[in-house]
Amino acid sequence: MQLYEALFLLDNREVKKGFDAARERITTLLTKHGAKPRVVRKWDERKLAYEIARQKRATYMLAYFDAPSDAVAKIRHDSELTEFILRVLVVRADEVPAKALTEPFDAAIAPQTEEAPAPAEPAAAEAPRNGEAVGAGVETQSAAGEAEKGAKA
Amino acid sequence: MRPRSSGDRKFKKFTGPSITRTCHKPDERIDYKDLPLLMRYLSPQGKMQSRKRTKYCAQCQRKFSEAIKRARYLALLPYTV
Numbered sequence: 001m002q003l004y005e006a007l008f009l010l011d012n013r014e015v016k017k018g019f020d021a022a023r024e025r026i027t028t029l030l031t032k033h034g035a036k037p038r039v040v041r042k043w044d045e046r047k048l049a050y051e052i053a054r055q056k057r058a059t060y061m062l063a064y065f066d067a068p069s070d071a072v073a074k075i076r077h078d079s080e081l082t083e084f085i086l087r088v089l090v091v092r093a094d095e096v097p098a099k100a101l102t103e104p105f106d107a108a109i110a111p112q113t114e115e116a117p118a119p120a121e122p123a124a125a126e127a128p129r130n131g132e133a134v135g136a137g138v139e140t141q142s143a144a145g146e147a148e149k150g151a152k153a
Numbered sequence: 154m155r156p157r158s159s160g161d162r163k164f165k166k167f168t169g170p171s172i173t174r175t176c177h178k179p180d181e182r183i184d185y186k187d188l189p190l191l192m193r194y195l196s197p198q199g200k201m202q203s204r205k206r207t208k209y210c211a212q213c214q215r216k217f218s219e220a221i222k223r224a225r226y227l228a229l230l231p232y233t234v
Contacts, residue, residue: 049230049231050228050232058228087228089226089227
């Protein structure tokens with residue numbers, strides 16, 4: 001098993017219908033081919049440098065997952081057949097960088113999104129949010145924060 | 154025949170990367186998501202700069218080139234402006 005990093009470019013029309021559903025579809029796509037996702041979270045929503053499928057804006061979804069090497073080709077192929085995934089780039093990664101769990105790469109240039117906090121994550125909702133922190137990384141962060149509180153108590 | 158001296162050259166010879174630049178770190182990866190870094194070495198037309206201008210060593214220039222191409226594929230950077 002090798003750790004991979006994937007950046008999915010998602011069609012905004014599908015993402016607007018439900019962000020959690022879109023994230024779930026990415027997670028399902030990964031697990032279907034034997035990958036074990038560590039992090040699946042939104043990286044950014046931004047204007048594209050050039051139009052893809054007549055779309056000028058798109059959502060970037062960042063994923064880190066462990067997978068056998070033959071699964072990567074299947075994930076790429078499946079992504080090509082999935083209409084709401086415009087592009088996907090899968091590269092090898094040595095580790096999950098801490099920055100990937102917390103915020104978009106550059107919070108200053110990242111536009112704020114309209115998505116609401118997920119109701120199923122009360123601990124994550126209590127934590128200070130930058131408007132788009134929805135993902136497994138945030139869950140692990142909030143869990144770590146609770147652990148710290150417990151240790152202090 | 155008189156050998157050419159360096160003064161005959163029209164342009165200064167490219168002597169390799171600057172020794173003051175600490176670009177070569179084996180563990181360091183130039184991330185394709187690091188747009189502020191990548192854009193620093195792009196021309197106004199969106200073309201990547203040569204080693205002569207970036208002052209990168211060969212290994213780092215290759216990493217940089219790979220990162221630019223990945224960013225272009227994901228529409229983070231334009232192919233042409």
